Amino acid sequence: MKRIVKILLVFMLSLGTLTGCWDADLAKQRAKEAGQGDDIIIGVPVPRDFTEKNTGFLKGLELALEDINSRGVNNKKVKLEIVDDRGVFKNAVDIAQGFSENTRMTAVIGHWFSDICIPVSSIYEESGLLVVVPTVSNTELAENNYRYIFQNVPSDKKVAEHICLHAKNEGFKHMVIYYEDSSYGWNLADAFEKEAKNNGIKIVDRCSDMISEIDLRRAHDKWTALDFDAVFLALNMPEGGQFIKEFRKLDPRTPILSGDGLDVSNIAEALGGDGEGVVMATIYNPLDGRPELKEFKERYRQKYGEEPDVWAIQGYDSLQLITRAIEETDSCSPAVLADYLRNMKSMRLVAGDISFNDYGEVQGREVYKKKIVNGELKYID
Structure with a gap:
């Protein structure tokens, strides 16, 4: 029943896209206006209470923002618009509509849950807004064959x-x-x-x-x-x-x-x-000895006094992925960035060397296993 309701909602949203103000013209307008002004705007819709209590996701984003803005991106600063969708579908739709209508916004990192992310992705796709999805592993996302949506997490x-x-x-x-x-x-x-x-x-x-x-x-x-x-x-x-x-x-x-x-x-x-x-x-192994991960862990510990979790890395890498694409292409146009991400050979990030296939699915990411032993997490072969 839930799935039927979501499909109907997406259908109604699609009708709105065809007849309302956020239609194909938004994508054309965004191609000209994204990144204009002093800041590169990136939206981050999250269930804030859940992420703050259970993950290091927002801390990872904060650390990435600090690193990026210390050097700048093509002589500009990155501005994050972090908005709480509370894990509620209607809230997420409203946020997606608002983000889509902001034609200066270049990209979105989110949404957190698949029941939200999969249907609202159609809104972003229609408005030509780049989306990096750091938490949704559902294969349905890639099956839509979207141009602007990239799944930065191994599939189910x-x-x-x-x-x-x-x-x-x-x-x-x-x-x-x-x-x-x-x-x-x-x-x-x-x-x-x-x-x-x-x-x-x-x-x-x-x-x-x-x-x-x-x-x-x-x-x-x-x-x-x-x-x-x-x-x-x-x-x-x-x-x-x-x-x-x-x-x-x-x-x-x-x-x-x-x-x-x-x-x-x-x-x-x-x-x-x-x-x-x-x-x-x-999708994270803290025993990995790569220098990028080691450096990230040390800086995270210094800033927050705790060990990073997988979602801290997902937040950090997702923002780095977008800004490096901007630097490599010298463009904030989502269309240009999407083409670059889909065709790049690989990019070295904290989580590893990644690329994307034609469907926007991440390649190069590993899956690991861990077990609770005597109240502690142990990684197993």
């Missing part, structure tokens, strides 16, 4: 491949998938089920939206009868943490695997003892 397919291989190596034969009722949950669950089949793992059940302890108990009885030996979660936080806590009341031993939706900086603390043994995907 790649995440599923790595976690399924781990499950196979652990000897799991019968697994359950529990997913959230969102495009992220559906897509990751589908990707995992497909990869499980390829690895000889049978999915004995997949379900979502168990809203009570009774629902979970009944489901667990069913899974036990089907001889399940592990659970895969396609959930974001905080819902993922809540499920694990409830599940552990019934079952303290069955292994739990997850996509990257649980990969927030305070995950071990949030789960407490219930998190012991949980394995999750991540």
